Amino acid sequence: xxxxxxxxxxxxSFTFSHHxxxxxxxxxxxxxxxxxxxxxFFPVDVNPFGTLYNPASVAEGMRLLMKGxxxxxxxxxxxxxxxxxxxxxxxxxxSTAEVxxxxxxxxxxxxxxxxxxxxxxxxxxxxxxxxxxxxxGQVVGNCHKLPDKMFExxxxxxxxxxxxxxxxxxxxxxxxxxxxxxxxVSPVRHWKDGANGNQxxxxxxxxxxxxxxxxxxxxxxxxxxxxxxxxxxxxxxxYTDDMLHPSSLAVDYIWxxxxxxxxxxxxxxxxxxxxxxxxxxxxxxFNPENDAYRTFLKQTMEKAERLNKIMGEDRLSPVLKxxxxxxxxxx
Numbered sequence: 001x002x003x004x005x006x007x008x009x010x011x012x013s014f015t016f017s018h019h020x021x022x023x024x025x026x027x028x029x030x031x032x033x034x035x036x037x038x039x040x041f042f043p044v045d046v047n048p049f050g051t052l053y054n055p056a057s058v059a060e061g062m063r064l065l066m067k068g069x070x071x072x073x074x075x076x077x078x079x080x081x082x083x084x085x086x087x088x089x090x091x092x093x094x095s096t097a098e099v100x101x102x103x104x105x106x107x108x109x110x111x112x113x114x115x116x117x118x119x120x121x122x123x124x125x126x127x128x129x130x131x132x133x134x135x136x137g138q139v140v141g142n143c144h145k146l147p148d149k150m151f152e153x154x155x156x157x158x159x160x161x162x163x164x165x166x167x168x169x170x171x172x173x174x175x176x177x178x179x180x181x182x183x184x185v186s187p188v189r190h191w192k193d194g195a196n197g198n199q200x201x202x203x204x205x206x207x208x209x210x211x212x213x214x215x216x217x218x219x220x221x222x223x224x225x226x227x228x229x230x231x232x233x234x235x236x237x238x239y240t241d242d243m244l245h246p247s248s249l250a251v252d253y254i255w256x257x258x259x260x261x262x263x264x265x266x267x268x269x270x271x272x273x274x275x276x277x278x279x280x281x282x283x284x285x286f287n288p289e290n291d292a293y294r295t296f297l298k299q300t301m302e303k304a305e306r307l308n309k310i311m312g313e314d315r316l317s318p319v320l321k322x323x324x325x326x327x328x329x330x331x
Contacts, residue, residue, distance in 0.1 A: 007232045009261040012221030014120070014180040017264040018042055018311050021117045025061060026124030027053050027186040029225060032246075033122065036255045040274045041315060042267075045118075048111030049141060050089020053126035053186075055161045055208065057141035059168050061087065064108070065115045066175060071104045073097050079144060086133070086140040093144070119178045124225070126186040128156045128204040129193075155201065161208035162215075169216060182221045182262070183209045187229030187254070189244045202226060223261070225254050270307060277304055277319060288326070297327050 016022065016037075022044045024034040034046030049061045064087070076083045076097055083100040084093045092107075094100040130139045131151040143151060172179055185205045189198050206226075213220050229238070229246055236243060238250040246254070259268060280300040285293045301323045308316040 005231050005234075007224055007228045007257075009223055009257060010221075012180075012182065012262070013218055014221070014262075015264045016042070016120055016262050017267045018270070018315055019313065020119045021045075021114065022120045022122065023048075023111070023114055023118040024122040024124070025049075025052065025058050026122075027051060027126030027188065029126070029184070029186040029188060029246075029251075030122060030124040032251045033124075033255060033258060036251075039278050040271055041278075041311075041319070043315075045111050045114035047089075048107050048114075049087060050091045052089070052141045054128065054130045054139070054141075054156065055125050055205070056130050056139045056156060056164060057087075058123060058125070059164050060139070061141070062115070062168055062172070065112045066171065068112050069108060071101055071108070073101065076100060079146060084142075084144045086138065086142065086144075089142055090144060116176065118176065119180065121172075121179055121181045122184070122223075123181060124184050124186050125205045125209070126188060127190045128161070128201040128208075129190070130154060130156055156204065158204055158207045158211065161204070162211045165208070165212055166215060169212070169219070173219065180219055180221070181216075182223055183212070184223040185209070185226040187226050187246050187250075191244055223258060225258075228254050228257060266310075270310065273303060273307055277307070277316075281319065281322060294327060297323055301327070 018041065020043070022037060022042060024030040024037075024044060024046045025048070028051050031046055031051065034044055037044045038046070048065065049057075052058045052061060071085065075087075076085055078084075082093045082095055083097045084090065085100070085104060088104060092100060092103045094103060131143050131153055132139050134150060134152055140151070169181065172181075185202055190201060191198060193201070209222055213222055229250060233246075233250050233253060238247050238253075239245065240247050259271065263271075277300060280296070283296075287293065301320065304316050304319050304323065308314060308320065
């Protein structure tokens, strides 16, 4: 007997491999998947603006990357001793405008290049709710704990999201013909509006993505992370203590579904060995001079050299250099 409802992603017309440059943008779930791709040495760039939750802010970020926007002091505001950008997460904030701008613009430059090279764009929407500045109507990516009275909170409609992203996808396709988009809805529940409000928000996102899939059947796909969490892993043991965020075990399960559905056979076959190399790099020895540790490093290097030949393009050359430094330069 089967005592669970297993959610299987629909097939899409494209795959992901270690030769596929990938850009991920959106909610913290984009970072969850991006981290696991990075841990397995895929060429990824994750959330160049930090965590963004709503479709309008993600779309605006994409447009700024395409324009090659460089932020100026006028784009920042000062609050409680820190400089912030309404477009960026607080990880870019700093006590001086110079440091804040340097962090922002260095990332804008590198991620602008990453977008132009990207062959896959993974977009995770978290909520259909947006905060607009009352002063000028700007949708902000982050409120930075400013007073609520400064903002108007509204829920985007399906038509608004579709119109915004229809225009953006057309522009992206003009700039980069090889780019394919995979949308997903974050499994994190937004509880500010209660159970019904969360469902209305998620439903808005799902309907908008479905319409975009219908308009771009060969360029746009959908990965059911939200449905896997809600219907496959429908048990509170798969949540963190706040009962809203997926646990690490749940994210691993969703990652395994993602990998099984979209990775090429070659990349899937490399995952186990690549994970072992990542664990070896993260290992902190008690005594780096120990012969047993040096033997461990040499075995790891042999494995990395073998995988590097399989993957091509010297994908693991930074790893080989790191191991070499530990072996011969007193790590």
